[in-house]
Amino acid sequence: MKEEMDNLKQNILDTYPRLAKTDKFLFACHPGVPCFNDCCADVNIFLTPYDIIRLKNHLGISSGEFLAKYTVSPFDKKQKFPVVLLKMNDEAKKACFFVTDRGCSVYPDRPWSCRMYPLGLASPKEGTDEGADFYFLMKEDVCKGFNEKTEQSITQWLGDQGIAAYDELGRLYKEITLHDYFGKGGELSPEKMEMFHLVCYNIDKFRSFILGSSFLRKFEVDPAVIEKIKTDDVELFKFGCTWLKFSLFGEKTMKIKDDVRAARETEMKNRSTPRG
Ligand code: SF4
Ligand code: SF4
Numbered sequence: 039m040k041e042e043m044d045n046l047k048q049n050i051l052d053t054y055p056r057l058a059k060t061d062k063f064l065f066a067c068h069p070g071v072p073c074f075n076d077c078c079a080d081v082n083i084f085l086t087p088y089d090i091i092r093l094k095n096h097l098g099i100s101s102g103e104f105l106a107k108y109t110v111s112p113f114d115k116k117q118k119f120p121v122v123l124l125k126m127n128d129e130a131k132k133a134c135f136f137v138t139d140r141g142c143s144v145y146p147d148r149p150w151s152c153r154m155y156p157l158g159l160a161s162p163k164e165g166t167d168e169g170a171d172f173y174f175l176m177k178e179d180v181c182k183g184f185n186e187k188t189e190q191s192i193t194q195w196l197g198d199q200g201i202a203a204y205d206e207l208g209r210l211y212k213e214i215t216l217h218d219y220f221g222k223g224g225e226l227s228p229e230k231m232e233m234f235h236l237v238c239y240n241i242d243k244f245r246s247f248i249l250g251s252s253f254l255r256k257f258e259v260d261p262a263v264i265e266k267i268k269t270d271d272v273e274l275f276k277f278g279c280t281w282l283k284f285s286l287f288g289e290k291t292m293k294i295k296d297d298v299r300a301a302r303e304t305e306m307k308n309r310s311t312p313r314g
Contacts, residue, residue, distance in 0.1 A: 041116065050160050056172035057157075059193045063175060065156055066186035069141065073182045078137035083124040083151050085109065087238045088207040090122070091271045092147035094242075101242040108135055111235075118220045120235045124149065150208065153199040156181060157192065161212060207272065210279045211238065219287045230286050237278035241271050244278055258293045 057063075068074075085093075094104035105111075109122045126132040136144045142152070156178075161171045173192050177184060196202070214234070226234060236244045245267065247253065254264065259277075266273040284292040294302075 054174040062191045065183045066188035067183045076180050078134045080132040085122045089149040096147035101240045122239050150204050256298050
């Protein structure tokens, strides 16, 4: 799957017209289109951390339960970090679990890519000569929405779909997934893969880890942040990104408490001192 996705990305970078926010396009999707719901089946929908937070809270279940019931995590040795996809049902049509005759049953909290369609957002890697982020149109034969006469700009579409609410956490997620560490060939150990998965996708379990382990005894964390992350998933994910930068990439985004550091240094010294 990694290779497939890389090829698609390269094709988009090389051949798709790059749209600016002021560019306009003809498109509409509503229950009257002949293809209504057809796109909610047999489709790869990658979930972002914020998608999972919104969906599991919409459904009133934990992130662990959501992951187990509604997602798949394809494993590919070439993958640099774990990814999570929305699971389709096992019937012939492979429909999304959330599609109904009247449309999407989780519509107010539908995933980012369901909101964006038919728009895509490409993010060439920073520091390359491929340029800045750009929008593009995904025209698929199944979709008759392009025959509608409603014209809108990219900005209008993004506004109508409530995309701004996804921007901040999306940016933080990209700071991890597009980190230089990967660009320079860095790989994550199985333990680090697990930590990535915990922070990005299993936010309730990450909260249990932070509050239920010795973590807060070891690291300096602002008490106001500790209060927030006890109940606020978004704040917890923001904190988690700070932690991932420290634990995965060795950035100095967290500080070990002085007494813990001193105790560790003493222990190291004792270990290296030959016994007479
Ligand atoms: S989450 Fe909603 S919009 Fe997205 S594929 Fe499923 S039913 Fe369709
Ligand atoms: S295929 Fe296109 S027009 Fe049809 S329901 Fe899906 S998004 Fe709407």
